[in-house]
Amino acid sequence: MSYVETYYRPGAADDPPRPALAGRHEAEICVVGGGLSGLSAALELARRDCSVCVLEAQRIAWGASGRNGGFVSPGWAARYKSIEAKLGAAGAKELHRLSMEGVRIVAGNLQALAVPDADPVPGILGAVRYEASEDLKKHRDWLEREFGYRVEFKSRAEVAELVASPAYRQALYDPNAFHFHPLNYARALAREIERLGGQIFEASPATGLQADRPEKTVRTEGGEVRARHVVLASGGYTGGLVPRLARSFLPIATYVMLTAPAPELIATAIRTRAGIADDRRAGDYYRLVDDGRRILWGGKITTRTSEPRHLAELLRRTMVATYPQLRDLPVDIAWSGLMSYARHLMPQIGRLQDGVWHCTAFGGHGLNTTAIGGRVIAEAITGESDRYQLFAPFGLVWNGGIAGRIAAQLTYWSYQAADLYRERRSA
Secondary structure: OOHHHHHHOOOOOOOOOOOOOOEEEEEEEEEEOOOHHHHHHHHHHHHOOOOEEEEOOOOOOOOOOOOOOOEEOOOOOOOHHHHHHHHHHHHHHHHHHHHHHHHHHHHHHHHHHOOOOOOOEEEEEEEOOOOOHHHHHHHHHHHHHHHOOOOEEEOHHHHHHHEOOOOOOOEEEEEEEEEOOHHHHHHHHHHHHHHOOOEEEOOOOOOEEEOOOOOEEEEOOOEEEEEEEEEEOOHHHOOOOOHHHHOOOEEEEEEEEEEOOOHHHHHOOEOOOOEEEEOOOOOOEEEEEOOOOEEEEEEEEEOOOOOOOOHHHHHHHHHHHHOHHHOOOOEEEEEEEEEEEOOOOOOEEEEEEOOEEEEEOOOOOHHHHHHHHHHHHHHHHHOOOOHHHHHOOOOOOOOOHHHHHHHHHHHHHHHHHHHHHHHHHHO
16 A cells, blocks of 8 residues: 555555444443544543443544644644743643643554554654744753753754755754654554444444433434543534534644655755754644655645645645755645634633533644543543643634634734745845
8 A cells, every 4th residue: 555545545544444323322431523632532531441432424534633744742733922821831831741741642652552554753853944043042941941851953054964955044853752644543543442342433423412411412314322421522524513612613724745756856855854844833844754755745724624726736836945956846646634723722622511521623733732632531531630621721712703714814824924024034
């Protein structure tokens, strides 16, 4: 199976389709959504000997969960200063430690499940396109002082040894972060849930939720699940099942492409197996895959949920602007996926009402944060901790409807303009 097929087509790898829900089923917990947040919550609960049933509308990790860039690093989509302004210094530090724990959860799952096709590669290079030596060094020192977390400063000359691009100035290299194949990882989580006795149904979109009784009922076209707890984890594909939840985030499209194999040409531009990302809002992120034969390149976000006609060319243009020597490198395939973003850019993790939980809005930094989201929801359901309440100050803020989408797009464009101005000042 080629890398294109296993990455882009969730139904093309070895896992056969799972059956759709039919008839009446019972479980302690019903998880709606088979992306990374739902699978993470279900696995954490199954490991605690809870009976779990997962309902997925398409295939496991069908959306952005299985077709993203595969970067795993600490942090949240919201900037640290924004979190600190909301929670204060102590609260912001506690949430950052949670994000670090999320990285360890993913790494621990990779090791415990021995996922043979996840292909984890250590290291992420956070590059900047403007002069920022002193700021990067201060950030490096702050991470070590406050969190005992070590990253390495890379000068412009050191960055040039790793990536032959005129765009980059300096970088911070994080040896603790890593990148991998997220779809194969998600499939491994699903197999482990089933090994522990959990049930997973595909092609089973939830069409109704009755939650006004101690025993909740989730209905699909073919059946229903009765459970004491329901976890809503359907992300950017959440429909009208719970209107309050649907109104609290924006579905945002993100784009990814996979180049044709050209190892010799690619080696003239990228000389590191580390993942590379810049610090711009919705900036570029990319990495070598297929043993350095291809580039997986992601970037750009939009409130437009349909896929642009010339998506591959849009992304290729960005790649060539960063690496002019790759102008003759064609694209094999490009795709988009929907993420869910709250206006405050933090995950929406909490309890809607007795027995109904939500674990969504992980857009922009999902691979570590879905892992910690799943864990804290599992801890809440089993009574182990109330760490989920750390997210309560952010809440389910109304997304603003159509005006909210317009505002989000305008904000993104303003970020792009600010980034361009900053970079031109350093030129």
